[in-house]
Amino acid sequence: xxxxxxxxxxxxxxxxxxxxxxxxxxxxxxxxxxxxxxxxxxxxxxxxxxxxxxxxxxxxxxxxxxxxxxxxxxxxxxxxxxxxxxxxxxxxxxxxxxxxxxxxxxxxxxxxxxxxxxxxxxxxxxxxxxxxxxxxxxxxxxxxxxxxxxxxxxxxxxxxxxxxxxxxxxxxxxxxxxxxxxxxxxxxxxxxxxxxxxxxxxxxxxxxxxxxxxxxxxxxxxxxxxxxxxxxxxxxxxxxxxxxxxxxxxxxxxxxxxxxxxxxxxxxxxxxxxxxxxxxxxxxxxxxxxxxxxxxxxxxxxxxxxxxxxxxxxxxxxxxxxxxxxxxxxxxxxxxxxxxxx
Amino acid sequence: xxxxxxxxxxxxxxxxxxxxxxxxxxxxxxxxxxxxxxxxxxxxxxxxxxxxxxxxxxxxxxxxxxxxxxxxxxxxxxxxxxxxxxxxxxxxxxxxxxxxxxxxxxxxxxxxxxxxxxxxxxxxxxxxxxxxxxxxxxxxxxxxxxxxxxxxxxxxxxxxxxxxxxxxxxxxxxxxxxxxxxxxxxxxxxxxxxxxxxxxxxxxxxxxxxxxxxxxxxxxxxxxxxxxxxxxxxxxxxxxxxxxxxxxxxxxxxxxxxxxxxxxxxxxxxxxxxxxxxxxxxxxxxxxxxxxxxxxxxxxxxxxxxxxxxxxxxxxxxxxxxxxxxxxxxxxxxxxxxxxxxxxxxxxxxxxxxxxxxxxxxxxxxxxxxxxxxxxxxxxxxxxxxxxxxxxxxxxxxxxxxxxxxxxxxxxxxxxxxxxxxxxxxxxxxxxxxxxxxxxxxxxxxxxxxxxxxxxxxxxxxxxxxxxxxxxxxxxxxxxxxxxxxxxxxxxxxxxxxxxxxxxxxxxxxxxxxxxxxxxxxxxxxxxxxxxxxxxxxxxxxxxxxxxxxxxxxxxxxxxxxxxxxxxxxxxxxxxxxxxxxxxxxxxxxxxxxxxxxxxxxxxxxxxxxxxxx
Ligand code: HEM
Ligand SMILES: [Cu+2]
Numbered sequence: 001x002x003x004x005x006x007x008x009x010x011x012x013x014x015x016x017x018x019x020x021x022x023x024x025x026x027x028x029x030x031x032x033x034x035x036x037x038x039x040x041x042x043x044x045x046x047x048x049x050x051x052x053x054x055x056x057x058x059x060x061x062x063x064x065x066x067x068x069x070x071x072x073x074x075x076x077x078x079x080x081x082x083x084x085x086x087x088x089x090x091x092x093x094x095x096x097x098x099x100x101x102x103x104x105x106x107x108x109x110x111x112x113x114x115x116x117x118x119x120x121x122x123x124x125x126x127x128x129x130x131x132x133x134x135x136x137x138x139x140x141x142x143x144x145x146x147x148x149x150x151x152x153x154x155x156x157x158x159x160x161x162x163x164x165x166x167x168x169x170x171x172x173x174x175x176x177x178x179x180x181x182x183x184x185x186x187x188x189x190x191x192x193x194x195x196x197x198x199x200x201x202x203x204x205x206x207x208x209x210x211x212x213x214x215x216x217x218x219x220x221x222x223x224x225x226x227x228x229x230x231x232x233x234x235x236x237x238x239x240x241x242x243x244x245x246x247x248x249x250x251x252x253x254x255x256x257x258x259x260x261x262x263x264x265x266x267x268x269x270x271x272x273x274x275x276x277x278x279x280x281x282x283x284x285x286x287x288x289x290x291x292x293x294x295x296x297x298x299x300x301x302x303x304x305x306x307x308x309x310x311x312x313x314x315x316x317x318x319x320x321x322x323x324x325x326x327x328x329x330x331x332x333x334x335x336x337x338x339x340x341x342x
Numbered sequence: 343x344x345x346x347x348x349x350x351x352x353x354x355x356x357x358x359x360x361x362x363x364x365x366x367x368x369x370x371x372x373x374x375x376x377x378x379x380x381x382x383x384x385x386x387x388x389x390x391x392x393x394x395x396x397x398x399x400x401x402x403x404x405x406x407x408x409x410x411x412x413x414x415x416x417x418x419x420x421x422x423x424x425x426x427x428x429x430x431x432x433x434x435x436x437x438x439x440x441x442x443x444x445x446x447x448x449x450x451x452x453x454x455x456x457x458x459x460x461x462x463x464x465x466x467x468x469x470x471x472x473x474x475x476x477x478x479x480x481x482x483x484x485x486x487x488x489x490x491x492x493x494x495x496x497x498x499x500x501x502x503x504x505x506x507x508x509x510x511x512x513x514x515x516x517x518x519x520x521x522x523x524x525x526x527x528x529x530x531x532x533x534x535x536x537x538x539x540x541x542x543x544x545x546x547x548x549x550x551x552x553x554x555x556x557x558x559x560x561x562x563x564x565x566x567x568x569x570x571x572x573x574x575x576x577x578x579x580x581x582x583x584x585x586x587x588x589x590x591x592x593x594x595x596x597x598x599x600x601x602x603x604x605x606x607x608x609x610x611x612x613x614x615x616x617x618x619x620x621x622x623x624x625x626x627x628x629x630x631x632x633x634x635x636x637x638x639x640x641x642x643x644x645x646x647x648x649x650x651x652x653x654x655x656x657x658x659x660x661x662x663x664x665x666x667x668x669x670x671x672x673x674x675x676x677x678x679x680x681x682x683x684x685x686x687x688x689x690x691x692x693x694x695x696x697x698x699x700x701x702x703x704x705x706x707x708x709x710x711x712x713x714x715x716x717x718x719x720x721x722x723x724x725x726x727x728x729x730x731x732x733x734x735x736x737x738x739x740x741x742x743x744x745x746x747x748x749x750x751x752x753x754x755x756x757x758x759x760x761x762x763x764x765x766x767x768x769x770x771x772x773x774x775x776x777x778x779x780x781x782x783x784x785x786x787x788x789x790x791x792x793x794x795x796x797x798x799x800x801x802x803x804x805x806x807x808x809x810x811x812x813x814x815x816x817x818x819x820x821x822x823x824x825x826x827x828x829x830x831x832x833x834x835x836x837x838x839x840x841x842x843x844x845x846x847x848x849x850x851x852x853x854x855x856x857x858x859x860x861x862x863x864x865x866x867x868x869x870x871x872x873x874x875x876x877x878x879x880x881x882x883x884x885x886x887x888x889x890x891x892x893x894x895x896x897x898x899x900x901x902x903x904x905x906x907x908x909x910x911x912x913x914x915x916x917x918x919x920x921x922x923x924x925x926x927x928x929x930x931x932x933x934x935x936x937x938x939x940x941x942x943x944x945x946x947x948x949x950x951x952x953x954x955x956x
Contacts, residue, residue, distance in 0.1 A: 025784025026798045031716045032783050045713040046783075053703035056667075060699050063674045068692065071613070073681040080874075081680045086619035086672075094671045095664060102660045105710065110653055112712040117649035134489075169484040170579060172644060172719055176785040180716040183644050185580060186483055187573025190646035203797070207644075207719040207787040209477045210484060212404040215790035292794060312404045 029203040031176040036195045038179030041112050048108060052101050116179075120193055125159035128152070132164070132171035132184040134210060135217040135314050136278050136291060146236040147268075149278030151286045152221045155229035156199045164190045172208035175221055181207055196223040201287060212313030220287040235338035239270050239281055248335055255332025262319055269336060277316060284337035300333060301326045361894040363447035364854055368454050369433035369750065375458050376425030382465065383422050384817060386414035388810055391774075395807040397795045407791035408475035409493065413468070415478030416497065419593065420504055421461040423735055427600045428454075428511055430742050431539045433750045435515065437845035437852060438536045440524025440861045440868075440880075445517040447892040448934070453511035455902035460504025463909050467496035477789060479590070480560070482571035482582040487564050492913065495564055499909040502557045503902070505550055512546030515539055524844075525883040526863030530624070533843040533867075534617060537624055538603025541631040542596050548635065549592035556585035565912060580645055587638035595634035597731060599627060601738025602669060605691045608741050609673050611839050612688040613680030616867055619672040626665035626672075633662045643711045644718045652711040659709035666702050670695065685839070686760030690741035693768050697737060701729030704779065719789075722782025728775045740767070740820070748834030752851040753827040763819040770812020777802035842870035847880045855889045858882075858949055888943045895939070901930040 024032040034040040122143050129140040140147040154160055164173055166184040174181035175194065182192045196202070206217035224232065259269075266276035273279075286295055290310055293299040302309075304326050307316040321329070359371060390410050393401040402410065436444055444450050467473045474493035476485040485494050519540045523532070532540070560582065562568030569575035571582050610617045617623060639647060639655040647655075673695060682688070704726040708714050717723055740763075747755045781802040786793060793799045837846040847869045848857060859882035865871040872880055908923025910916075 025780075026796075029785035029797055030783065031785060039716075042713050042716050045710050046707065046716070049707045049710055049713065050703075053706060057696075057699060057703060060670060060674070061696060063671075063678075064695060067674055067677045068682065071677060071680050071682050073683050077681055081613070081615050083616045084618055084675075084679065085616070086622065087675070090671075090675065091619050091622050091668065094667060098664050098667045102663065102706075105660065105706070106657055109656060109710045109712065113653045113656070114649050116712050116715070117652075169489050170481055174719075174787065176716065176783075181644050181718055182715070183646060185573075185646065187577075187579060188646070203785065205785065205787050209408070209481070209789040211489060212408065212475075214408075215404070215787075215792050218794070 026203075027177065028201055029176055031180065033177055034179075035198050035200075035202065036178045037197070038116060038194050039177060041115065042179060045108060045112055049105055052105060056098075056101070116193075118193065119191055120159050120161045122161075125161040125193060126155065127161050127163070128154075130162055130164040130173055130184065132166040132173065132206065132210075132217075133315075134168050135206070135213040135311055137173075137204075137206075137217075137219045138275075138278065141233070144233050144237070146233055147279050148236070148282055149280075150219050150288065150291050151282070152204065152219060153229065153232055154196055154221060154223050155226045156196055156223050158226070159193050159195050162192045162194065164192065169210050170208050171206045171210045171217065173204070174207040175202055175204040177202045178221065183208060196221070199223050199225055213311040216290070216292050216311050218288070218291045220291070222287065232339065236282065239338050249331065251328050252332040252335055255328035255330070258321075258325055258329055259332055262321075266316070280333070280336055282336065282338045284334050285339050297330050297334070300330045304329055358894070360899050361896045363451045363892050363894055363898075365432045365436055365444045365447065365450055366750070366852060366854070368450055369429045369431075371454050371458075372425045372429035372432060373750075375454075375461065376422055376429060379417050379421035379461055379465075380423075380426070381817075383414050383417035384814065386410045386417065388814060390414060391807040391810040393791060394793070394803050396804070397793050397797075397800055399792065402791075404791045405472075405475065408477075408789070409468075409473035411789055412474045412477050412480075412493075412497075413465075416464065416474070416501070417461075418731075419478065419597070420501060420508075421457075421464070423597055423731070423739065424508060425457060426739050426743075427542075427597065428457075428508075430535075430604070430739070430746060431515060431542075431600065434746055434845055435536050435539050436518065436522065437749070437848065437856060438533045438843050439519060439522060439527050440844050440857060440863060441518065441522035442856050442860070442889065443522070443892070444514055445521055446514050448895060448898065449510050449514050451895070452898035452901060453507045453514065455898045456507030456510070456905065457504045458507075459902040459906035460500045460502070460507060460909075463503060463906055464496050464500025467493050467500075470496075479586055480582075481586075482560070482563070482577075482579050483573065485560065485564075485582075486572060495561075495913040498557050498561045498564065499912055502554065502561070503905050503909060505554060505557070506905075507902075508546060509550040509554075512543040512550070515543040516547060519543070524857075524860050524863050527868070528863075530621065531863055531866045531868070533603075534606035534620070534623060534627075535600070535603035538599045538606075538627055541627050542599045545592045545596045545599070545631055545634060549589045549596065552585055553589035556582060556589065559585070561912070565915070580642075583642050583645060584638070587641045588635075591638040591641065592631075592634045594727075594730070595630060597735050598738075599631065601694075601735045601742075602627065604738045604742035604745070605673060605694055606676075607843065608687050608691040608745050609676050611745075611841055612683045612685070612691070613677045614840065615676055615680040616842070616870070617672070618675040618678075619668070620866060622668055623672055626668045629665045630662060633658065633665070637662065640709060640711075640714075643714045656709050656711040656714075660706055663702065663706050670699060670702075685744070685757055686755070686764055687741050687744035687839075689761065689764045690737045690744065693764065694734060694737040694741065697729060697733030697768075697771070701726060701733050704729065717782060719787055720782035721778045721786045721788055724788050725775045725778035725782065728778075732771055732775070737768075740764075745839070746845075747827065748838050749845055749850050749852070751827070752834050752849075753830060754832065754834045754838060755823050755827050756830075759819055759823040759826065763816050763823060765816075766812050766819060767816025770809045770814070770816055773809025773812055774806050775809070777805045781806075837869075842867040844868050844880070847872075853949075855891065855944060855949075858889075859886055860884050886946055886949065888945050889949070890941055890943055892941045893939055895934075897930045897934050901927045904928075904930065 024030050027033050034043045127143050129142055131138040138149050139152050164184045166186045170183055170185055172181055172183045178194045178196050182190050200223055202221040204219040204221055264273040266274045268279045269281055289295055289299045290303055304321055306318055307314055389402055393407055472491050472493045474497035476490050476494055559570045563570050569577045571577045571579055573579055606617050637655055637659040640659045643652050708717055744755055744760055781799055786799050834850045836849050861880035862883035904923045904926030908920045911919030911923055
């Protein structure tokens with residue numbers, strides 16, 4: 001092991017320590033707790049560059065502190081300090097050293113850069129088409145024939161090839177713990193790949209100002225074992241092939257009627273319905289309501305009564321439902337599940 | 343009428359300032375206007391931080407929040423720090439090169455009034471149905487009609503008018519510095535602040551046309567359905583980003599280079615040493631200016647330009663660290679071996695060094711594209727650019743204001759208040775922005791009006807808001823200091839700091855003609871050279887004689903007012919008003935062209951001290 005590598009180790013340790021002291025954030029969210037190869041590569045680059053930079057900072061601060069203490073004007077000091085024009089050797093030194101440091105950073109920058117931009121065909125990666133809308137996310141799996149919204153479901157340990165776009169304004173797709181980030185441009189397609197190495201829930205965000213509820217444009221990533229993922233796909237497909245789930249109780253049946261009348265124009269359930277709003281086929285399995293609120297009947301009811309209150313500026317109108325209608329709808333929506341677990 | 347009137351026109355008070363073409367008074371106008379906008383931008387920042395003090399609170403709400411961040415960013419960049427830079431450039435650059443005036447005094451006044459009316463137009467949006475809310479970058483499509491209200495029209499027209507003012511101001515300084523230098527003031531004897539102003543003006547010349555084009559296209563899209571940026575009609579959203587950042591990135595250097603110039607002057611004066619490595623400083627400044635144009639796409643790493651473009655722009659960006667590093671070390675070595683004094687001006691300069699170094703460091707980190715995919719549009723970026731523009735630029739401006747206040751106004755700022763000003767601002771600053779680095783890495787996107795409770799983002803945001811109060815106190819202390827100085831009856835001496843460059847060779851405040859006799863410059867640090875030679879002042883390069891002065895004029899004000907009116911015409915689609923406004927402007931231009939205005943002379947025997955009255 002070469003000497004300078006030792007130093008990096010120490011600096012990154014130091015940097016890490018500083019981070020630990022301030023807390024690294026939440027596992028599901030923080031870019032400092034990578035849970036997949038992309039985030040890990042990015043984290044390595046962060047550590048390398050911050051280590052080099054902290055090294056530079058220490059040098060600057062040492063000289064700075066020394067100069068300020070040593071050369072402050074003392075009372076009664078006489079004479080005029082020597083007027084130094086410059087010093088070629090020194091000036092060359094502090095041109096060349098930063099240059100070398102930059103080269104050290106440039107090499108992994110280039111290699112990682114190209115690695116992250118690789119595109120994986122469908123034999124090697126699950127293809128997911130992401131469309132961002134004000135203020136929700138649509139996910140389609142063209143090769144698997146399923147679609148969902150708000151909750152992105154992924155198998156563990158496999159490469160995921162994303163193709164991303166937006167239907168209205170520009171947004172940006174960001175899952176810090178898995179890797180960041182790419183813009184979704186209306187009228188264009190961008191590509192990015194990610195991979196999750198641990199099953200669990202991760203938080204995703206919209207990172208580009210996209211209107212009033214930009215801050216609330218969160219989504220959840222549910223990473224599951226391959227077998228569970230396959231079951232999920234099969235269930236989704238099964239449901240999407242048939243008619244919507246038949247209601248399980250009279251109240252739910254009432255809810256379904258209201259839903260078919262007032263909601264199906266925008267929201268798809270199973271194979272049927274509009275694409276203006278999020279696909280609700282697996283709504284009952286979702287982590288969150290509207291991407292942000294805990295999945296409770298109260299929160300669903302609150303959303304139905306006044307969507308603008310929860311996400312200002314979103315495109316769902318207030319349907320002026322009364323309490324009994326809301327109750328029936330909630331009951332029905334809680335039956336929209338594809339997993340046996342719930 | 344004889345060709346030359348022989349008396350200075352007697353004007354006073356407000357009328358004097360509305361018609362002045364004296365660069366020192368224009369400096370004061372820029373300072374007052376920039377100061378007011380700075381307070382507006384600061385108030386907006388405070389409201390933003392209050393909204394983010396706790397998670398999920400309702401304080402200003404989502405829409406107002408977006409208006410606040412948009413107006414805060416736009417105001418701070420275009421309407422606050424730009425004009426304060428122009429204030430210092432106007433007040434000091436002609437003095438530093440031993441000139442009687444700027445090259446085009448009339449154009450100088452026009453530049454100010456255009457900026458001023460543009461800024462006022464933009465800010466009236468608050469009262470006329472809502473401010474722009476698409477961010478200071480106004481990315482399309484969000485900034486198109488379908489997705490945002492009339493506020494963005496105010497953005498487009500306000501910035502267009504203000505930008506014209508900045509552009510002609512920059513051209514004026516280029517010509518002034520090239521043409522108006524005193525005998526012996528070669529380029530390589532110019533003080534660093536003048537050098538920085540020169541290069542900044544060059545950047546303005548090349549950068550502003552890009553935003554002008556962008557704004558015209560956006561205006562066509564919004565007002566006339568131009569569809570340049572509308573993807574549904576074959577437009578392209580990424581083009582706006584390019585145009586914006588081809589301007590926007592150099593803009594950052596337009597802002598920071600003058601601050602570098604100020605720091606060089608202040609550090610050298612208060613160390614009683616000449617600037618270490620002067621020629622490498624000049625070289626580094628020019629190189630930063632040049633590279634500043636080559637790297638705009640580093641704001642667009644996540645736009646999807648591809649691996650090759652991202653890598654090249656990333657590497658080019660990193661290169662800027664080299665000349666910037668040269669500057670930092672040169673400042674350190676200027677202090678090395680000196681006799682360092684710490685009045686407030688130098689406290690800000692010294693506080694600048696570590697703060698700006700941190701901003702530069704995170705800048706290099708951001709230049710690594712794969713890592714930037716994580717930083718981009720997160721609070722890490724907010725922390726970074728505030729370390730650069732507040733920790734660098736605003737510290738530099740405070741330093742410059744404390745340093746040159748006696749020269750501009752003939753009054754010293756109070757040192758005790760000054761030190762409190764520095765420490766509250768400095769500590770408040772780091773408290774505000776240091777935690778934001780971590781907030782970003784922990785997953786907080788920027789421009790969010792709130793954050794959820796369960797995401798470990800509470801602590802950092804709370805500390806950050808507390809810090810904003812510290813900065814507020816610092817700013818208020820500065821205002822108090824200004825009032826105290828204005829009230830004090832003590833006049834500042836011509837050379838309070840044992841200065842080195844030419845501006846300290848004439849009285850504070852300078853007479854309207856600056857130098858009675860144009861000085862002869864015999865080296866770098868012209869005044870210091872004479873001091874070391876045992877001379878009491880500069881050696882004159884000409885005999886005493888009548889001094890020609892340009893006459894004041896109300897036309898710049900009227901011309902800008904015309905465009906201001908036309909601006910509202912465009913915003914409200916009332917083309918009669920547009921025609922009236924534009925015709926008024928053209929009428930003024932016509933008057934200016936045909937009216938013979940030879941200026942006036944100050945006679946030899948009248949040459950006593952005619953200071954600017956502050
Ligand atoms: C009192 C000191 C200041 C405070 C507390 C402050 C705080 C903030 C905050 C909280 C944001 C919003 C970040 C986000 O969510 O994206 C922001 C944005 C911004 N600030 Fe400041 N700021 C201050 C001074 C300045 C100054 C002096 C400048 C420039 C000279 C400046 C330039 C900007 C810019 C360009 C933005 C981006 C606006 C946008 O995203 O459209 N700030 N600031
Ligand atoms: Cu969004």
